[in-house]
Amino acid sequence: MERFILKDLLKWKNSKYRKPLILKGVRQVGKTWILNEFGRQYYKNTAYFNFDENEEYKQFFETTKDTGRILQNLMMAGGQVIKPEETLIIFDEIQECNKALNTLKYFCENAPEYHIACAGSLLGIALSKPASFPVGKVEFIDVFPMTFAEFLKANGDDNLFDYINSINSIETIPDAFFNPLVEKLKMYYVTGGMPESVKSWTEERDVDLTQRTLSNILGAYERDFAKHANTKDFPKLSLILKSIPSQLARENKKFLYSVIKDGARAREYEDALQWLCDTNLVYKIYRSNMPGLPVSAYDDLTAFKLYLSDVGLLRRLSMLSPSAFSEGNRLFVEFKGSLSENYVLQSLINQFEAIPRYWTTDNPRYEVDFLIQRNNDIIPVEVKSEGNVESRSLKKFAEKYNDKVQLRVRFSMKNLRFDGRVLNIPLFLADYADKLIGIALMLVSA
Secondary structure, three states: OOOOOHHHHHHHHHOOOOOOEEEEOOOOOOHHHHHHHHHHHHOOEEEEEEOOOOHHHHHHHOOOOOHHHHHHHHHHHHOOOOOOOOEEEEEEOHHHOHHHHHHHHHHHHHOOOOEEEEEOOHHHHHHHOOOOOOOOOOEEEEOOOOOHHHHHHHOOOHHHHHHHHOOOOOOOOOHHHHHHHHHHHHHHHHHOOOHHHHHHHHHHOOHHHHHHHHHHHHHHHHHHHHHHOOHHHHHHHHHHHHHHHHHHOOOOOOOOHHHHOOOOOHHHHHHHHHHHHHOOOEEEEEEEOOOOOOHHHHEEEEEEEEEEOOHHHHHHHOOOOHHHHHOOOHHHHHHHHHHHHHHHHHHHHHHOOOOOEEEEEOOOOEEEEEEEEEOOEEEEEEEOOOOOOOOHHHHHHHHHOHHHOOOEEEEEOOOOEEOOOEEEEEHHHHHHHHHHHHHHHHHHHO
């Protein structure tokens, strides 16, 4: 499988300002595979050290901060050759060794000729609480589930990928591409973007295997709860996670603690909820009071929505059968179109630095699914999964904040189109939102 993040890693390798690197991301998103593949493609050799599997490696960091001694001990213990500039050194599960995490500072300052990349689940790094974190001495790159574009490549649909990758203007997409892309997107809703799930489908074409794979991933997260979280929070973490489909199925998707459990209160669950957010397993999307910069200044901290990191995991958690794949557009519209919203959010988070927000008003009720910040523009976004794509909320938002809105965006099953006010992006082009919005904004300013 091809992961586009390898291009970012190559930029890191070639940068004269390179520092030790840490890949962040939820468990089983493919961090270790990515680093090993990167080493295979771009280095003469890779020296791999896993602090979870080989606890004895931790001892080399206990008594010294001398990078030369540490590397010599690692080479002798692991039987691996390490050469400056030629070897990619991988520290896997680095959150298991706080001293190793701290030593990255000395590699940065005293041995920059060694290329060090680390993998570790965000939950481990966030909770390991090292005595002295190397602030300013490391770089971070976030790893997300495979995008729909990556799924197309893995599925052997290079012709469809090449076509969507070549779109450089806002023109109608021919049916010969539009219809197959819709069908492939349905399959992506089934598999999601977790690499093991994608692999189970693209290599075996076995939906039952894909189902089991996603169930195993969800089960592994629950085991992580027991391993890493406070004992008192373990049942709360499971309850919050399992409540997400029912939260999103509501007309008003604002997260309600009472949906988790009768009588539940925020103060009882807020620590567990923050723990889930810190792992990147769930995304907390705050309600925005109005479009403005910085976007965080206008957050309503009492109102938010929760989404999962991956649309396939959400579908599996919701117990929606893959048989819906063959039932028209059911996958897109099931439980208030929340699968589509989750999918679009995944794509937006991968493209824009600021986490999206959402916007609502009451009496009458209007809701814009997401607000995204692109450079210094705040752009309202709606996700439409059904045939009716009338954007009443988008129109109301534009009327209310006319001087702040250059462009409105709607994701739907309609074709690519821009009428000078609303840019309609087919759902299967969500990975190219930034590119298409840029084209539309140039048309607006022309």
